[in-house]
Amino acid sequence: SYELTQPPSVSVSPGQTARITCSGDALPKKYAYWYQQKSGQAPVLVIYEDSKRPSGIPERFSGSSSGTMATLTISGAQVEDEADYYCYSTDSSGNHRGVFGGGTKLTVL
Amino acid sequence: QVQLVESGGGVVQPGGSLRLSCAASGFTFSSYGMHWVRQAPGKGLEWVAFIRYDGSNKYYADSVKGRFTISRDNSKNTLYLQMNSLRAEDTAVYYCAKDLRAVAGTPDAFDIWGQGTMVTVSS
Numbered sequence: 001s002y003e004l005t006q007p008p009s010v011s012v013s014p015g016q017t018a019r020i021t022c023s024g025d026a027l028p029k030k031y032a033y034w035y036q037q038k039s040g041q042a043p044v045l046v047i048y049e050d051s052k053r054p055s056g057i058p059e060r061f062s063g064s065s066s067g068t069m070a071t072l073t074i075s076g077a078q079v080e081d082e083a084d085y086y087c088y089s090t091d092s093s094g095n096h097r098g099v100f101g102g103g104t105k106l107t108v109l
Numbered sequence: 110q111v112q113l114v115e116s117g118g119g120v121v122q123p124g125g126s127l128r129l130s131c132a133a134s135g136f137t138f139s140s141y142g143m144h145w146v147r148q149a150p151g152k153g154l155e156w157v158a159f160i161r162y163d164g165s166n167k168y169y170a171d172s173v174k175g176r177f178t179i180s181r182d183n184s185k186n187t188l189y190l191q192m193n194s195l196r197a198e199d200t201a202v203y204y205c206a207k208d209l210r211a212v213a214g215t216p217d218a219f220d221i222w223g224q225g226t227m228v229t230v231s232s
Binding site: 001031033035037042043044045048054084086088090095096097098099100101102103 | 144146153154155156159168169170171204209215216217218219220222223224225
């Protein structure tokens with residue numbers, strides 16, 4: 001079955017740039033999406049279609065994708081950005097299934 | 110505003126059944142595909158199922174195929190998940206989520222989530 005791979009954790013100091021990667025064989029053909037989940041809350045979409053930012057999401061959040069890797073970048077990370085981040089995409093095999101990465105815990109301190 | 114509210118969670122014995130509901134408001138429900146996503150305690154997110162905006166196509170994760178059935182009633186703006194033959198590993202918070210694209214025939218991503226309903230499978 002299709003898998004997306006993320007690092008389990010990333011840690012930065014406030015004001016630094018955080019980068020979270022997501023690798024998957026189908027990413028050259030399928031968009032990547034990124035969700036932020038704070039403790040005890042439902043996930044929130046922060047990046048869609050590789051690099052687009054929904055309204056209301058701060059400009060410090062950006063996304064990119066090249067080959068089999070997508071990257072979420074938080075420029076000037078703030079304490080309130082501390083959360084779990086999940087990449088998501090869809091299977092390109094024709095099964096039409098969604099797939100999440102394992103999630104990355106971002107620590108900002 | 111756009112809102113999704115899940116209900117129907119609870120404690121059920123292994124092998125039992127449960128039906129979850131998701132009431133939608135604030136958007137044209139009949140124009141959007143809908144998903145169920147779950148999260149086991151302390152674990153990551155898992156996509157569970159998708160139903161096309163008109164209910165004509167449905168897709169499932171391998172882990173639930175043959176046991177779970179997604180359905181919708183566009184006249185009631187409500188999404189359902191019928192869960193049969195439940196196992197301990199089905200214990201999770203279940204979220205319903207609205208697909209990004211209108212009138213899409215296959216699953217995309219989701220932009221709006223409900224707050225979730227907890228399902229516990231235990232004897």
